[in-house]
Amino acid sequence: MDSPVTSSRSSAANPCEVLPLDMVKHGSATGVWPARCGCLRVGLRVIAVRDEEAKAASALLMGAGLHGHQYAIDAAVAEAALRQQRPVVMLTSDIDAMVKLCGDQVRLVAV
Template sequence: MARRKLSHEGTLVLDCEGLSKLVDDHERVVALVTESRKRGMEVVISALTIIEAAHRRTDKARLAWLLSGVRIVHVGEEEAKAASTMLINAGLHGHKYAIDALVAEMAVRQRRPVVLLTSDIDDMTKLCGDRVRLVSV
């Protein structure tokens, strides 16, 4: 099967599953991140993704090393309000989709083209529309 090509420059966003698989050294995710960097794409995550991806068995040293090589986008009041609006527009509830909404809101603000590695294609499609290219991981 041919590997998908990522666009030159732009931004690669990792959601929880993307970061978790990168920490776990998942071959496909590592290859996508490596290829994106070769093409000049910046790799970014939401600060909340760190919380969502960390668990008792997380290799904390590897996580720290990987985080040192990505841009971590912090969440403030403006971002929270924009994510809330995205949730309402998508017909989703913040109780279940709050972090997804913040990741989506952050993704749509990044340098284009934006590629989002996610396991939540359906939810992210509702939130991002066609503003972000979604790649299932």
């Protein structure tokens, strides 16, 4: 599983963004949004998903009533987002699942 990626700086003017590392790799490799990927890479920090984080992600899944591989990855990303200093902005293609996992603690942006 790719580790979630976050911006290295977070403040009200510069919220933390969380997205899966494969999204950055895919976007830059395909040229879909190379300027955005280049800008993101400047301040990125890769966060490992270790045992503690995996257990927290599993608890999020159970609490949200979700299951399956797709949601396991979403839960790992959500768990990483919830650990970040606020404000946090998450780019996601699955708003419904992320609302269940993050509640109102993370600002969600559909991509």
